[in-house]
Amino acid sequence: xxxxxxxxxxxxxxxxxxxxxxxxxxxxxxxxxxxxxxxxxxxxxxxxxxxxxxxxxxxxxxxxxxxxxxxxxxxxxxxxxxxxxxxxxxxxxxxxxxxxxxxxxxxxxxxxxxxxxxxxxxxxxxxxxxxxxxxxxxxxxxxxxxxxxxxxxxxxxxxxxxxxxxxxxxxxxxxxxxxxxxxxxxxxxxxxxxxxxxxxxxxxxxxxxxxxxxxxxxxxxxxxxxxxxxxxxxxxxxxxxxxxxxxxxxxxxxxxxxxxxxxxxxxxxxxxxxxxxxxxxxxxxxxxxxxxxxxxxxxxxxxxxxxxxxxxxxxxxxxxxxxxxxxxxxxxxxxxxxxxxxxxxxxxxxxxxxxxxxxxxxxxxxxxxxxxxxxxxxxxxxxxxxxxxxxxxxxxxxxxxxxxxxxxxxxxxxxxxxxxxxxxxxxxxxxxx
Amino acid sequence: xxxxxxxxxxxxxxxxxxxxxxxxxxxxxxxxxxxxxxxxxxxxxxxxxxxxxxxxxxxxxxxxxxxxxxxxxxxxxxxxxxxxxxxxxxxxxxxxxxxxxxxxxxxxxxxxxxxxxxxxxxxxxxxxxxxxxxxxxxxxxxxxxxxxxxxxxxxxxxxxxxxxxxxxxxxxxxxx
Numbered sequence: 001x002x003x004x005x006x007x008x009x010x011x012x013x014x015x016x017x018x019x020x021x022x023x024x025x026x027x028x029x030x031x032x033x034x035x036x037x038x039x040x041x042x043x044x045x046x047x048x049x050x051x052x053x054x055x056x057x058x059x060x061x062x063x064x065x066x067x068x069x070x071x072x073x074x075x076x077x078x079x080x081x082x083x084x085x086x087x088x089x090x091x092x093x094x095x096x097x098x099x100x101x102x103x104x105x106x107x108x109x110x111x112x113x114x115x116x117x118x119x120x121x122x123x124x125x126x127x128x129x130x131x132x133x134x135x136x137x138x139x140x141x142x143x144x145x146x147x148x149x150x151x152x153x154x155x156x157x158x159x160x161x162x163x164x165x166x167x168x169x170x171x172x173x174x175x176x177x178x179x180x181x182x183x184x185x186x187x188x189x190x191x192x193x194x195x196x197x198x199x200x201x202x203x204x205x206x207x208x209x210x211x212x213x214x215x216x217x218x219x220x221x222x223x224x225x226x227x228x229x230x231x232x233x234x235x236x237x238x239x240x241x242x243x244x245x246x247x248x249x250x251x252x253x254x255x256x257x258x259x260x261x262x263x264x265x266x267x268x269x270x271x272x273x274x275x276x277x278x279x280x281x282x283x284x285x286x287x288x289x290x291x292x293x294x295x296x297x298x299x300x301x302x303x304x305x306x307x308x309x310x311x312x313x314x315x316x317x318x319x320x321x322x323x324x325x326x327x328x329x330x331x332x333x334x335x336x337x338x339x340x341x342x343x344x345x346x347x348x349x350x351x352x353x354x355x356x357x358x359x360x361x362x363x364x365x366x367x368x369x370x371x372x373x374x375x376x377x378x379x380x381x382x383x384x385x386x387x388x389x390x391x392x393x394x395x396x397x398x399x400x401x402x403x404x405x406x407x408x409x410x411x412x413x414x415x416x417x418x419x420x421x422x423x424x425x426x427x428x429x430x431x432x433x
Numbered sequence: 434x435x436x437x438x439x440x441x442x443x444x445x446x447x448x449x450x451x452x453x454x455x456x457x458x459x460x461x462x463x464x465x466x467x468x469x470x471x472x473x474x475x476x477x478x479x480x481x482x483x484x485x486x487x488x489x490x491x492x493x494x495x496x497x498x499x500x501x502x503x504x505x506x507x508x509x510x511x512x513x514x515x516x517x518x519x520x521x522x523x524x525x526x527x528x529x530x531x532x533x534x535x536x537x538x539x540x541x542x543x544x545x546x547x548x549x550x551x552x553x554x555x556x557x558x559x560x561x562x563x564x565x566x567x568x569x570x571x572x573x574x575x576x577x578x579x580x581x582x583x584x585x586x587x588x589x590x591x592x593x594x595x596x597x598x599x600x601x602x603x604x605x606x607x608x609x
Contacts, residue, residue, distance in 0.1 A: 101541075101545055101583050102583070102584045103541055103583075104584055112542070113542040115549060116549070117548060117549060118549065118552055120552065121548050121549065121551075121552045121560065121564060124560060124561075124564040125548070125564040125565075125571070128520065128564065128565050128568035129568055129571060129572060133571065133572055133573060136574065136576050136579070137576070137579065139576035140576045140583075140585060141585055156518050
């Protein structure tokens with residue numbers, strides 16, 4: 001503690017000195033004599049030394065005095081910045097002690113073996129856990145707590161929508177949370193599944209808190225953030241590393257999505273959109289065109305249709321548009337279409353499969369994820385045919401007829417049944433080709 | 434520096450002094466081996482002993498080193514599917530090939546020693562695999578269960594009760 005104080009004082013001393021030297025007359029240098037280690041150096045003495053730099057008759061109106069007074073907030077700001085820097089450092093380095101694991105034989109009280117795991121390895125273990133599992137792990141012991149707070153554990157992303165927090169978060173709470181050191185290098189975040197209001201400045205505040213963010217999920221799979229077009233555009237502008245956007249169309253419009261696609265252009269790598277029929281939010285054909293023509297680097301395109309009050313005329317995710325998107329985006333690895341069964345049918349899937357299978361070295365598409373509550377099978381008959389054409393597909397997932405071809409060995413089907421609780425139950429059937 | 438040197442044998446020496454010879458090409462999965470060989474080359478460029486380097490691994494037990502060698506040999510024939518996060522499934526046999534899933538079917542002490550060995554020898558895929566396997570011990574368990582599994586004494590916990598209570602309140606309020 002005394003050491004830290006001394007260091008802080010020194011820092012204060014240095015900063016004020018340099019600030020003053022710049023403005024005060026050269027030659028007057030009594031500050032150098034001040035000894036911050038010495039306890040007899042009271043604030044009063046320091047004040048006198050500083051005052052002696054000014055002309056004897058100087059008042060608050062004197063320009064030198066004004067500069068001097070203005071220097072203090074700078075000193076304070078610098079000290080605070082250093083403190084948070086030190087805190088981050090100690091989190092990163094200071095806490096890196098091996099974590100000891102001891103093992104007992106059954107029923108015996110004696111420790112049979114103990115292994116010290118270097119913290120970097122333990123962190124590697126932790127990064128395979130998801131948010132709420134990390135919360136549990138952090139409660140095990142002090143050492144575990146300190147490890148779970150390292151930024152490297154959280155780097156890959158935080159999914160707030162999957163119930164890490166028991167209490168509903170508002171924007172202020174979320175921002176407070178994200179300022180914790182462990183989130184400083186966060187690359188992906190899914191916003192909480194609560195009625196959180198983003199507000200006019202929400203995205204801006206998030207961008208300040210998470211400068212490294214690459215993927216921002218406003219609620220593609222589940223969420224209630226209801227991002228507006230202005231939020232999407234702000235995100236595109238304010239997150240320097242952003243390459244992935246996931247959103248629902250409660251408030252966001254096709255026009256907004258098209259604008260974001262144009263604004264982000266080749267920077268956009270991952271785009272997942274959930275339609276919302278209540279607000280007539282469907283992706284338009286024009287927006288599909290905009291995405292296809294502006295975003296050549298797209299690797300993941302996902303669209304989840306809204307079944308309730310579905311309006312086929314508004315839904316612009318047509319088979320030909322999907323095919324055009326695939327053709328325009330050679331880097332596309334995954335195409336995910338959920339409940340898209342009116343405008344896209346087997347002819348389109350086959351066209352995609354044929355097109356890609358003839359150009360395997362130029363087109364990256366290998367994952368096709370198609371979901372639909374029992375309606376897909378007639379529309380996408382014969383997933384086997386697609387498998388044959390695209391034997392390179394690593395993941396062909398047609399739900400209610402889900403198959404996963406491992407080259408030549410057979411096909412695995414998943415039959416999906418929805419229980420009364422709404423949770424799909426999967427039964428696995430394996431069938432040889 | 435030059436690639437001609439790839440035919441040689443490297444001898445990995447365990448804590449007990451047992452020697453595990455391994456072809457350099459295979460052993461290069463370990464970045465520790467790569468760096469050590471690099472240093473050897475710098476020191477004596479033109480002698481043939483460079484093809485027969487001994488690498489002491491004084492904190493790796495023979496039984497662990499044997500597993501590591503098995504891993505490296507198998508990796509050279511069938512490279513492991515890279516492990517990516519977030520995990521799509523919790524079935525080890527679906528994340529990596531069956532051989533690798535069977536490979537980590539060992540007791541906990543061996544598992545942790547494999548992690549430390551992989552870390553020390555800097556073998557990235559082995560570290561991924563073993564750390565993933567260790568994370569499966571923790572996944573979905575409460576703090577109490579984790580303490581029981583790893584014999585983290587309740588005594589040390591009671592000393593920290595203050596910290597922990599504060600922490601769990603924090604978790605209620607705001608997450609970790």
